[in-house]
Amino acid sequence: MILLILLSVISLGAGTALGSNGNIDSSSLRVNLTNQNPDAARPGEPVELTLSVQNVGNKDLKDIIVTVEPEYPFTGISGESLKKTVSYLNARQDDNDGAVLKFKLMTDSNSSEGTYDIDITTTSKSGSGSSATTYTTTKTIQLEVRGKEYAQIVTINKANIDIAKEETLEFIITNTGTSPLKNMVVSWKEPKGVILPVYSDNTRYIKYLKADQSVNVAYSVMADVNAAPGLYTLDVNLSFEDYESNEKNIQTTAGLFVGGETDFDVAFSESDAGEISLSVANVGNNMAYSVKVSVPKQDGYRVSGSSSTIVGNLEKGDYTIASFNVASTQAAGGSAEAKPGTAKTGAGENIASASMNSNPLKIQIEYTDAKGERITVDKEVELETTSGNMTAQGATGNNGGLSSYLLYIVLIVLAGGAFVYRKKIQEKIQARKEKQSGSKKPENRDN
Numbered sequence: 001m002i003l004l005i006l007l008s009v010i011s012l013g014a015g016t017a018l019g020s021n022g023n024i025d026s027s028s029l030r031v032n033l034t035n036q037n038p039d040a041a042r043p044g045e046p047v048e049l050t051l052s053v054q055n056v057g058n059k060d061l062k063d064i065i066v067t068v069e070p071e072y073p074f075t076g077i078s079g080e081s082l083k084k085t086v087s088y089l090n091a092r093q094d095d096n097d098g099a100v101l102k103f104k105l106m107t108d109s110n111s112s113e114g115t116y117d118i119d120i121t122t123t124s125k126s127g128s129g130s131s132a133t134t135y136t137t138t139k140t141i142q143l144e145v146r147g148k149e150y151a152q153i154v155t156i157n158k159a160n161i162d163i164a165k166e167e168t169l170e171f172i173i174t175n176t177g178t179s180p181l182k183n184m185v186v187s188w189k190e191p192k193g194v195i196l197p198v199y200s201d202n203t204r205y206i207k208y209l210k211a212d213q214s215v216n217v218a219y220s221v222m223a224d225v226n227a228a229p230g231l232y233t234l235d236v237n238l239s240f241e242d243y244e245s246n247e248k249n250i251q252t253t254a255g256l257f258v259g260g261e262t263d264f265d266v267a268f269s270e271s272d273a274g275e276i277s278l279s280v281a282n283v284g285n286n287m288a289y290s291v292k293v294s295v296p297k298q299d300g301y302r303v304s305g306s307s308s309t310i311v312g313n314l315e316k317g318d319y320t321i322a323s324f325n326v327a328s329t330q331a332a333g334g335s336a337e338a339k340p341g342t343a344k345t346g347a348g349e350n351i352a353s354a355s356m357n358s359n360p361l362k363i364q365i366e367y368t369d370a371k372g373e374r375i376t377v378d379k380e381v382e383l384e385t386t387s388g389n390m391t392a393q394g395a396t397g398n399n400g401g402l403s404s405y406l407l408y409i410v411l412i413v414l415a416g417g418a419f420v421y422r423k424k425i426q427e428k429i430q431a432r433k434e435k436q437s438g439s440k441k442p443e444n445r446d447n
Contacts, residue, residue, distance in 0.1 A: 161260075167221060174214040182240065190235075260286060309322050360382050
């Protein structure tokens with residue numbers, strides 16, 4: 001009976017020391033994660049693990065090898081060993097007697113937030129000589145990974161704004177990290193004070209932004225009317241809170257061009273013998289360089305001579321005069337029948353009595369803006385010139401002018417002839433009166 005009791009005790013002791021697979025049972029060799037620095041691993045940063053190795057069995061252990069086997073998102077660091085050795089551990093150790101080992105791992109920069117498993121393998125020997133036995137055990141620990149907290153301005157909806165014009169400036173903020181952002185404040189400033197927000201201040205508040213999400217932040221802005229055209233710098237600041245409620249800032253810069261296109265007003269000025277003059281004014285807020293005014297080919301009008309003229313630079317508010325020889329093709333068709341509201345001349349021309357053409361004259365203005373780009377603006381002008389002093393000239397050329405002069409000469413000759421004829425009639429009447437009075441004088445003498 002005593003022998004059977006002893007055998008059962010020995011069998012129970014072996015069962016506590018060895019598992020069914022021959023590995024060291026947790027009751028004999030314990031490996032615990034006592035510390036992780038930082039508490040949650042961060043993408044792209046190292047993490048330090050502190051392990052406690054403790055022999056709680058009844059046998060002394062020697063040549064204990066502890067190996068960390070990292071898996072994604074963790075890898076080893078160059079110069080840092082993943083295998084460490086403890087030469088000897090006494091049996092029946094308490095919490096303060098275990099060996100302390102430290103390992104360093106690198107966290108992948110693109111890792112997502114979550115909890116990941118890592119296996120820790122230990123090997124040890126018990127006994128000596130030929131009776132020594134090697135035991136192996138594996139323990140799995142879990143490491144927390146915190147997402148990367150980062151955001152950036154991906155795009156701005158505009159590259160340039162006009163001067164003294166209210167425009168919408170929109171930033172697209174994207175959380176490019178792997179962790180949500182909270183209590184985010186977006187602000188910007190133009191150091192020279194040329195570009196300022198209107199209707200609000202320069203800050204916007206974002207309460208929460210998930211990873212890979214974007215949000216649009218819009219401002220109404222305006223550039224100073226006296227601003228010089230050019231590229232201006234915007235200093236943009238992004239602040240947010242991390243997991244520990246510590247404020248972090250991300251600063252960046254963006255460029256915004258002030259200035260650009262302008263606008264023109266074209267008005268009819270005057271006409272003389274087929275030549276019209278147009279007043280061209282820069283009514284925009286930007287200067288126009290190398291301005292060219294042209295009359296393109298169009299129905300209803302014909303240009304004789306040059307159809308384009310270069311007027312140079314026009315500052316905002318400045319104007320110039322451009323002149324062209326323009327004729328109405330509708331009034332010079334050579335038709336024998338006069339249109340309603342027209343008078344027929346001997347040459348068969350139809351000359352409008354009210355205006356030379358009912359269609360507006362198309363004008364094209366080309367200029368170079370402050371960015372160096374060539375811009376074309378199309379305008380239309382209502383002509384107020386009557387066709388009597390321009391259209392007939394354009395239709396008949398020199399013959400029309402000569403006919404006008406001949407008409408004047410004929411009128412002058414007729415007027416002179418009428419004057420001479422009237423004078424001669426008066427002289428004849430006067431002579432007849434004198435003759436009659438002379439024949440009555442002798443009778444008076446006889447009496």
